[in-house]
């Protein structure tokens with residue numbers, strides 16, 4: 001079997017085409033959506049993701065507001081920039097790029113973001129609403145990567161109703177929140193959350209109809225672990241030194257030969273990453289639409 005590719009670049013282009021029309025409609029009503037980003041330090045990976053977010057904004061007509069702080073910035077300096085963005089009417093939503101330098105309390109930073117401007121959907125109020133409310137009652141931003149994973153699966157008609165989904169990784173951006181979205185009445189999946197401390201990971205993986213690999217451990221999902229025909233989404237990000245190129249190369253969590261047994265495969269790069277960015281823009285546009293009384 002050769003897996004059908006869950007092409008995140010194509011799906012993200014479709015999401016952005018829809019958003020472009022919605023931003024045009026908002027602007028016609030005098031509402032200009034603006035995304036702010038807070039980048040602390042000089043990590044090249046984080047800087048490149050932030051640049052990508054602003055390129056996406058330009059593509060769909062969202063204004064960009066960039067805040068850059070040195071790696072030596074204090075907790076108080078970061079929180080003071082967040083207060084400024086909370087109060088800035090031109091900024092309708094913003095994110096703080098993760099990870100933050102060691103010594104900074106990331107939870108305190110995330111909690112300082114005004115819940116209505118939380119474009120990442122990671123503020124405790126918004127995560128709490130996700131726990132408490134049913135689908136149609138949720139009028140707040142949702143976490144971008146989990147939304148991107150589900151959107152990518154639904155666009156390719158991967159069956160999720162009653163499906164066994166195994167998530168590997170317990171980080172705040174993917175592993176912890178994704179089960180909350182997948183187990184709602186729609187898409188109605190059954191979710192097992194595994195991680196690097198799981199006793200027999202292979203046993204869990206072999207039962208899965210859908211695997212979401214987000215542990216940041218290169219090759220943690222092997223060909224032998226995958227049921228033939230399963231959907232496998234590689235969300236892991238590690239930088240591994242490659243002797244051949246002499247550079248640190250982006251490496252995912254899924255061994256490449258998994259594509260020989262999987263029914264569907266979201267590659268990395270080119271799978272969930274572009275969808276994370278597209279769903280971030282979706283959160284910004286939805287917030288602006290709510291503020292304009294259009295939702």
Ligand SMILES: Nc1nc2c(c(=O)[nH]1)N[C@@H](CN(C=O)c1ccc(C(=O)N[C@@H](CCC(=O)O)C(=O)O)cc1)CN2
Nearest residue numbers: 049095096097098099120173250269270271273274276
């Ligand atoms: N505040 C946040 N910080 C982080 C998040 C997040 O959702 N919010 N997620 C990741 C990084 N991230 C977005 O910020 C992100 C990572 C990767 C991609 C992406 O499109 N990747 C490309 C490959 C790019 C490359 O070659 O390096 C792909 O998958 O095709 C988008 C967003 C951690 N921090």
Ligand SMILES: [Mg+2]
Nearest residue numbers: 169170195215
């Ligand atoms: Mg983990």
